[in-house]
Amino acid sequence: MTKNSIFLAALFLVLVLGGAIIFSRNYGGDAQELIIYSGRNEDFVRPLLDKFEEETGIRTRLLSGSAANLGHRLVEESHRPQADAFLANDAGIMEFVRREGVLTPITSDRLEDIPAEFRAEDGTWSGLSGRARVLMYNPELIDAEEMPQSIFDLADPQYHDQFAITRSGNASMVSHIAAIRNYAGDEATVELIRDILANNPAITRGHSDIRRMVGAGEVKFGLVNNYYYHLQLHEPRHNQVAAIYPDQEPEQMGVFVNVAGIALVDDGPNPEAAQQLAHFLLAQEQQKMFTEVSKEIPLIYEIEVPDYALPIGEFRQAEIPLNELGEVWDDTLELMEQAGYAE
Amino acid sequence: MNKAENKYQPFAAIRRGMLNWWRERLWHGRSPSTFLLFLTLPIGLLMALPLAYILIYAWRGDAATWTRVLNQRIPALLWQTMSLAAAVTIAGLILGAGLAFLVVRTDLPGRRWWRWLLALPLAVPPYVGALTFIIVFGPRGWITELLGRPLFPLYESLFGTSLVLTFFCYPYAYLITLFSLRRVSGNLEEAARSCGLSLKQVMLRVTLPALRPALGAGGLLIALYVVSDFGAVAMLRYNTFVSSIYYQTTGRFDRSGAAILAVVLIIITFTLLYLEVRSRKRFNYAPEHTVQRNLQLIHLGRWRWPALAVTILIFLFGVGLPFGVMGYWSIEGIRQGALDSRFFGYILNSVLVAGMAAAICMLAALPVVYLRSRHAGPMPRMLEQAIMINYALPGVIIALGLIFFFSRYLSALTVTPWLIVIACFIRFLPQSLRSGSASLAQLSPRIDEAGQSLGMSPRQVLWRLIFPLILPGIMAGGALVFVSTLKELPATLLLRPPGFDTLAVRVWSEAHEGFYARAAPAAMLILTASVLPLKYLLREEK
Structure with a gap:
């Protein structure tokens, strides 16, 4: 046994003991x-x-x-x-x-x-x-009038390849879909998701990606929580963005x-x-x-x-009690999967 | 007296029969000492645990979940995973075999240097590689800003993802072709030439067929890697089985969907593994013991410089780019104060987990290696296979199996980093086993016999004779495990207790937020640590 390997063995022993002590101290409640x-x-x-x-x-x-x-x-x-x-x-x-x-x-x-x-x-x-679910857009690429005025407009083929949404696993997205279910029913929701996906949106891991993409002009608009829009406004670059609060007409769902x-x-x-x-x-x-x-x-x-x-109060808000969302939470994930919105 | 003896005879016969079966059938006449058995059996059981538990969990999933997953998820995932694997395998084979050919058989300038330089991309974890490509070629990358539009689609694209993976996977094919090319017999080629074939014909009709098994094995290694990769694929937003299993595991309460996807991925992995093992068996084409003549070098002539340019380009993408970009952002990050006390906390976490995984692997490899080399029969082979299989299994699969088991039976461990250590132990024990076996193979069993004839017990033989002699090999294996654990991403992400961040986890989460300057120092540390064990890997291939 060389001196070197004894030294190494000792080093590993110290690591194991030290690790065991630190692990149990820091993570033991x-x-x-x-x-x-x-x-x-x-x-x-x-x-x-x-x-x-x-x-x-x-x-x-x-x-x-x-x-x-x-x-x-x-x-x-x-x-x-x-x-x-x-x-x-x-x-x-x-x-x-x-x-x-x-x-x-x-x-x-x-x-x-x-x-x-x-x-x-x-x-x-x-x-x-x-946090309100808004459509954040890049005014250099699309005018406010051309923007979808309702979440349901995202299914319109004219927006093919133009927008971004998050992965289906994103908690805000799941709750939003659950709210749409509550408003429009399961069938209409599945259809909506299918049509949105048929528009080939960019699907990101989170909202940070979307606000950067919209800011840099990679997509024309994206569905985000409003504070991502506020955060992008405060960026040193790519901060020329605007937002639409969708579904504001009396017969519409309102902003979630x-x-x-x-x-x-x-x-x-x-x-x-x-x-x-x-x-x-x-x-x-x-x-x-x-x-x-x-x-x-x-x-x-x-x-x-x-x-x-x-x-809050200066835009029309969806009348969906938040304390009814948990009931449909896991269920909504399944519905999204059924509509092909899986990851 | 007599009567009593008679009464117990049937039991004695059964007992004798069982013992006989145990010794003769399972161990071919040499059963190990109880001590050795006591050491190795738990290791074998632990190794089989992730796989077994996923199968059990998936089996218990209800029929509705099965049909839903099979109909709605599998077809698309199968297509995405397999097309990516195929694309990277083909591109990686062309790149790897072509480069190997260039450095072995042609007069490429500086070919001795290129021989090992071209293997270096193997040290770059593909998620770090993917991050560099995002920084340079991504939609907000340097090239995109320069040109005003992206050069090629990087996200969610088969082309972009396979391009990135190719640059970091081709060394699998490269190394194995390199090794095989150097063993192609010059005699065969000479014979073929003397029969009147031109050099080109010799290459096509003698050398290429001799390389076929190597190309097959190299291609399958690449495919095996691609179906198991998480980091690069997820960063590039491409969906494969692995990323899908990851998202299902993290975002759902009901994990039976993830288990079902995992079963399909296990089947894919085993199929590839089976093909790989078979192609390796057909490996020995070249007569080794004949006198090797120097192979005739092909003179590239005016193609010399273009060939060099291509080689340099590939090297720049595979090695220069990751080190350059991460180096640049690291300096930027350090200027912004990324090296704070939290950063050293991440280093400590990484080193602790990696050190413990390495130490446990080294300890466990010892009895297993000994058992495997000194005992025959199906039992030691089964043990070895139970261990080696985990090397091919994707990290998410191992993590998922552990989650199923530990959240049910030993949930106290799920709030400690021990689960990461266990996962890395299961995943990387094959590495330390391999280097341990290599050094034990050089020791004659006579040494054991000599020890025992001098009155040592089997335990003393193990600890006082064998252990010191194979320690260097075990140490080398431990170093490999250390680095592999340092780089490990998917199992660490799935199993870490909340708030337990390692360097790899930081690279992943900072990159997601787009904070490259904060991701880079951690990535740079991982890169540097990864280059070191390549020495051992390359030696193995010689």
Whole structure:
């Protein structure tokens, strides 16, 4: 045995032992830290958590991933919950998780500030910021009059090869389709999806891709949450974009408004700190911060909306209660698959 | 007394029969010590676990799910996966075999250097390669900005995806053709020439047929890789079985659809694997022991410089571009402060997972290699096959099998990074097994006998004689596992606990957000670490 290999063997031994210690310490359900599963972009959440830590002295651990994935994880872990709070970018997934019985009600008195349509009936989750599903376009390539004025216009063959949508697995997309089902029925929805796909849209992994594509003129328009449009307006380049709020006529569906919010996990390792986090995030000050950091729209009417955004109430909104979306969540994925919208 | 003995006789006979069957049938007369069995059996079971669990899970899926998936998903996925595999295989074979021919049989300038330089793209993980192509040729890439329109469609396109994959997969065909070309007998060619064939005719009628098995094996290796790739395919938004299984696993509560897709992918993989093993068996065309004459070099004449230009171009795409682009963006990223404490956290995570996977692989390879080389019969072979199969299985499949098993039986582990370590152990143990076997093959069984005749127990023989002698081989295998784990993407993405980011995961997620400057430093580290073990890979091919 050469000296070299003894050294290497020792090195590996240290690695294994060190790893075992670090792994079990960091991921073994530590009661000292508030563990937050987040389906939102880390950059949007981090500033708020930093402020929370500063004000309360509670340490947080932010574990980011896809909301749908983390939601399913919460259900799988329900016999031994690992997380305290769940920040999701979609009401449908929060409602799905609630129906699986893994959430506990938020006790904060500030919950009442949020309009009832944007929170769970039993108070287990609450929206913190709003996002409207809009059609963002590049005015250099297409005029406002030529743009589709309704989601259902996306099926029109004249828009062949001209727009982008996200993958079917995107939580916002699933909830949007669920809302369309609620409005138009299953058959019409399947037909709509088929016709949209026949138009050969670019299918992206997320909305970030779409806003960049529209900004750079790779596609004429795309279906996004409105804050992606706001974010693109603030880019140093390719920021000449505009947006259509579809389905505004009285007989039409209206714009589907979804929320990002917080849900509290039942029997989590650190329930009191979790309640404190909910109470903190529900404060107007923090909600204002959301609109500044991620450029979403506030749910509380009193909060002032920056001039680039349309506040809730100034456009016609689809009358679909968010707390009915969870019921059809998994089902909607199947319907989308049936229509050929699978990935 | 007598009566009692008689009473137990049938049991004794059965027992004797079982023991006999165990020893003679399963081990051909040499059953291993209990200690060795105790070490190897759990390894074998763990290795078979992902595959077995996917089959069980898919079997339990209800008929409606089966028909839905079979009718709605399979036809399109089959076409997309197979057309991509075919395109990359054909292009990779032409590129790989052509380059091998150039460096071995012609007077290409600098051919000794090119011989190993052209194998380097093998070290570039295809997802990093895809990212560079996106940065350069993508819809917002450098070339596109320069020309005002994209040179060719990169996303969602069979052409774009196969082009990218070809540049990073051709070395499979290249290396195996290179190896085979150097063993083509000069005697045969000389005989053919003396019978009056021209050099061109010799190439077509003697050399090319001799290369056929190598081309077959190389092509199948490429196809096997293409059907298993996740990163590049997903980054280029092309849908294959692997990416579809990934999205089904992450976005759904009901995973039986993913399991069914996985079963189809397993069948495809096994078919390719079977063909590959068969083509390898027909490998020995050339008489090895005869005196090798120097092969006659073909003089390229005025084609010398064009040939060199093509070689340089391919090298630039496969190696220059990834290193150049990632280097450029790394500097940019470092200027913007990408090397913060979080970044070092990602490095630590990567090194820990890779180090643990490597260490466990090295420990596990030891008894397995020993068992395989010192014992005969179907049992050791079964064990080896259970291990080797995982090398060909796509990472998503292994991850999916582990998710099914662990979320059901050992869910406490699903919140730790241990699952990644286990997945990489299962996936990459074949690598350390191979290099361990190679070094043990050089040790005569006489050494064992000598040890035992000096009064050592089998365990002492293993630890005090065999272990020190094969350690270098095992170490080399460990280094390979380390780097493979560092590069690993799909299983890490599927199995990581929330918030556990490794370098590969960062490359994936930052690239998705379009933050190239933040993706590049991590990619550059992976690239650098990947080049190192190529030395071992190349040695293996000699």
